[in-house]
Amino acid sequence: MCRQQSGLEIAVRGGGHGVAGHGVVDDGLVVDLRRMNGVQIDPDARIARVGGGATWGDFDRACRFYWLGTTGGRVSTTGVAGLTLGGGSGWLERKFGLTCDSLVSVELVTADGRLLIADETKNPELFWALHGGGGNFGVATALTFRLQRLPVTTLALLFWSMDAGPAVFRAYRDLIEQRAPDELGGAAVYLTGPPEEFVPEQLRGTLIAGVVAVYAGDEAEARDVLAPLLHWLRRGRWSRRCRISSCSRRWTIRPGFAITGPPSICRRCPIRRCRRSASGLRTCRRRHRRSS
Numbered sequence: 001m002c003r004q005q006s007g008l009e010i011a012v013r014g015g016g017h018g019v020a021g022h023g024v025v026d027d028g029l030v031v032d033l034r035r036m037n038g039v040q041i042d043p044d045a046r047i048a049r050v051g052g053g054a055t056w057g058d059f060d061r062a063c064r065f066y067w068l069g070t071t072g073g074r075v076s077t078t079g080v081a082g083l084t085l086g087g088g089s090g091w092l093e094r095k096f097g098l099t100c101d102s103l104v105s106v107e108l109v110t111a112d113g114r115l116l117i118a119d120e121t122k123n124p125e126l127f128w129a130l131h132g133g134g135g136n137f138g139v140a141t142a143l144t145f146r147l148q149r150l151p152v153t154t155l156a157l158l159f160w161s162m163d164a165g166p167a168v169f170r171a172y173r174d175l176i177e178q179r180a181p182d183e184l185g186g187a188a189v190y191l192t193g194p195p196e197e198f199v200p201e202q203l204r205g206t207l208i209a210g211v212v213a214v215y216a217g218d219e220a221e222a223r224d225v226l227a228p229l230l231h232w233l234r235r236g237r238w239s240r241r242c243r244i245s246s247c248s249r250r251w252t253i254r255p256g257f258a259i260t261g262p263p264s265i266c267r268r269c270p271i272r273r274c275r276r277s278a279s280g281l282r283t284c285r286r287r288h289r290r291s292s
């Protein structure tokens with residue numbers, strides 16, 4: 001049933017991660033592609049043919065047996081088609097380009113019900129529009145990607161207490177801008193420390209600064225590339241000053257892969273012993289002054 005005959009509003013649902021909600025429509029027809037999630041790999045030609053409803057989890061599961069891959073979504077439940085038709089940004093983009101750069105062809109059902117192939121020779125202008133133009137050109141029932149050899153990938157999660165964030169992020173920016181090879185990708189984020197084993201207990205549930213580093217290579221190489229960042233940390237150049245203005249005490253922040261921040265009021269200050277310090281520094285300070 002084509003759009004013109006039915007007159008219905010049509011929405012296309014792939015992985016369901018479109019935050020604008022365009023994958024569903026009221027009083028219309030939702031073309032739900034979830035069951036078209038097959039992924040076929042041709043390891044010799046290094047090609048993947050992916051169903052219009054496959055997610056990046058489906059894609060990665062099929063590719064990993066052959067040590068092949070391409071730039072994909074950062075979250076495995078995102079749809080391959082939805083992400084690719086919007087361009088597609090991912091961990092490996094510095095090495096392999098945007099996701100759409102690896103597109104070889106797209107099989108598409110247009111609004112008037114025609115089944116087309118778009119590639120560099122057939123319907124080249126439509127193919128160009130499918131490189132980031134969004135999902136408005138038809139229903140992509142299959143996409144074909146060129147794959148890259150990817151024997152091993154290293155992931156590093158680096159955490160710091162929140163107030164180390166500006167210094168850490170500057171160091172990360174300089175590393176990416178000036179020294180890092182294309183194999184290194186990643187992100188710098190503020191996040192709430194998740195309740196996971198690999199997160200130091202004192203950072204769980206608090207706002208922390210993190211760097212996610214993804215390296216298209218082995219761990220030794222990754223450590224080497226990240227050395228300027230890690231080395232800079234190891235010199236312990238960060239210190240934190242006690243929040244009480246009359247106190248001059250400082251701490252050096254303990255460096256490492258997971259840096260735990262010391263409390264922002266030093267142990268010597270009486271305010272630390274006040275149970276009400278959490279409710280407001282001023283009140284507490286006044287109380288201590290009065291009692292002293």
Ligand SMILES: Cc1cc2nc3c(=O)[nH]c(=O)nc-3n(C[C@H](O)[C@H](O)[C@H](O)COP(=O)(O)OP(=O)(O)OC[C@H]3O[C@@H](n4cnc5c(N)ncnc54)[C@H](O)[C@@H]3O)c2cc1C
Nearest residue numbers: 014015016017018022023052074079081082083089135140
């Ligand atoms: C948690 C999260 C993480 C994300 N991470 C990234 C990321 O790392 N990199 C990145 O680039 N983007 C990312 N995005 C954005 C995401 O790529 C887009 O929202 C994308 O449109 C989601 O596609 P979908 O198929 O999952 O969503 P859906 O809601 O199913 O689809 C969104 C729209 O895409 C179009 N579409 C989907 N499938 C097809 C198809 N087969 N044929 C034609 N049109 C189709 C339709 O217009 C549809 O309305 C993320 C989004 C979320 C929520």
